[in-house]
Amino acid sequence: MLTVDFRRFPVGPGDRLLDLGSGGGRHAHEAYRRGAEVVACDTDQGELRSVAAMAAAMREAGEAPATAHARPVAGDGTAMPFGNEVFDRVIAAEVLEHIRDDQRALHEIARVLRPGGLLAVTVPAWLPERICWRLSDAYHDVPGGHVRIYTRPELEAKLRRAGLTVGGHHHAHGLHSPYWWLKCAVGVGNDDHPLARAYHRLLVWDIMKSPAVTRLADRGLNPLIGKSLVLYARKPVTQTAGTGPGAGRPERAHAGA
Numbered sequence: 001m002l003t004v005d006f007r008r009f010p011v012g013p014g015d016r017l018l019d020l021g022s023g024g025g026r027h028a029h030e031a032y033r034r035g036a037e038v039v040a041c042d043t044d045q046g047e048l049r050s051v052a053a054m055a056a057a058m059r060e061a062g063e064a065p066a067t068a069h070a071r072p073v074a075g076d077g078t079a080m081p082f083g084n085e086v087f088d089r090v091i092a093a094e095v096l097e098h099i100r101d102d103q104r105a106l107h108e109i110a111r112v113l114r115p116g117g118l119l120a121v122t123v124p125a126w127l128p129e130r131i132c133w134r135l136s137d138a139y140h141d142v143p144g145g146h147v148r149i150y151t152r153p154e155l156e157a158k159l160r161r162a163g164l165t166v167g168g169h170h171h172a173h174g175l176h177s178p179y180w181w182l183k184c185a186v187g188v189g190n191d192d193h194p195l196a197r198a199y200h201r202l203l204v205w206d207i208m209k210s211p212a213v214t215r216l217a218d219r220g221l222n223p224l225i226g227k228s229l230v231l232y233a234r235k236p237v238t239q240t241a242g243t244g245p246g247a248g249r250p251e252r253a254h255a256g257a
Contacts (some may be wrong), residue, residue, distance in 0.1 A: 001207050002030055003093050003172045003228050004120040011036050013067060015088045018112065020077055020105075021095025025051035025070075028091075032070040033063055036089070039082075041075045048072035077105040085114040093122045094228065096155075097146045106162035115237045119164060123150045125229040128177040135184035152229060164233040171226025175218045179203060180227065 004027055011017060013035035019028040022040035024047055032038045032055055040051040055070035064070075075081045077092070078101050090109050096102045109119060124132075129149045132139045140146040156166045179199045186193040191200075206214040 001173075002026060003122045003230060004091055005170065005172075005230065006030065006034070008168060008170075008232055009089070009091075009118060009120045011089055013065060016086065017089040017091065018082070018087045020080075020090060020092045020109065021098070022051055022072075023047050023094075025054060027093055028070060029054055029058065031089070031091075032058065032068050035065040035068045037068065038070040039087075040070065040072045041077075041080065042072070043074065043076060045074060048074060078108060080108050080112055082112045084111055085117075087112050088114055088117050090117070090119045091121075092119070094124070096121065097123050097148055097150065098144060100147055102148070103158055103161060106158055106164075110162040110164055110235055113235045115235055117235050119159075119233045119235070120230065121155070121159070121233070122172070122228045122230045123155060125171055125226055126151050128180065128225055128227050131177075132180050132184050135181060136188055138188045139180075139184050150229065152231070155229070155231060159231065159233050163235070165236055167232040167234060169229065169231045171222040171228065172230055173218070173227040174221025174223075174225050175203065175206060175214060176227040177221075177225040 011031045011034045015031075015036040017028075017031045017036045017038050019025065019031065019038060019040045022028050022042045023044070025040050028038050028040040028051055038055075040048065042048055042051075049072070051070070051072045055064075058064050073081065077095060077099055090113050092105075092109060096105060099105045113119060124146065126149055129146070133149065152169060159166050179196075182199055183190075183196055186196055190196060202214075205211075206218075
């Protein structure tokens with residue numbers, strides 16, 4: 001289930017892409033399929049092993065060009081183990097809301113992104129997220145949970161503060177917001193609740209089959225209650241590396257370079 005729209009965020013052979021906070025690698029695998037040289041970066045070693053296993057399976061099945069590469073790298077988004085200006089594309093999907101010093105993470109993204117490079121960042125949208133927080137403390141108040149709720153102007157201001165030029169935006173996963181509201185109402189961990197199970201089956205069916213009726217419903221709901229806000233940005237060609245926090249520190253070698 002992709003949140004970033006790759007029609008707005010072109011990725012292809014020869015592009016060096018960082019998937020920051022990759023989790024299981026849904027965006028990393030799509031970029032790999034498109035022929036990019038992909039680095040999936042996360043603090044969770046278990047998730048990184050899953051990324052590597054899936055990439056190996058895709059390679060075995062011939063689902064990615066022979067010139068494409070995908071590899072996991074353990075790292076912290078506020079102090080990434082990469083050199084300056086080494087990536088053509090960066091995706092940070094559903095990760096900034098977990099990072100207390102999100103501005104530092106955005107400066108790090110700007111540092112590793114080459115001039116002219118593109119960023120896609122996604123966070124939980126304000127209205128659906130606010131409802132979830134109102135319904136359940138357990139939804140967010142857990143170790144590693146969400147530490148803030150973004151408005152679009154706030155996130156755009158932080159991107160600009162990092163020296164990035166903000167482009168377009170959209171919302172995604174309108175069908176998913178009611179599911180999370182339901183989960184928050186009946187208990188976030190209560191996966192056996194009949195309504196939660198029924199809605200989950202609907203979402204799985206939608207992901208697997210992509211029927212026209214749910215795709216149309218999702219597109220109609222996205223501007224109103226889309227679960228994720230997606231912003232696109234570019235690093236100006238005149239931007240120089242190391243302008244944010246940590247400028248002047250020794251440059252770290254790019255992993256695997």
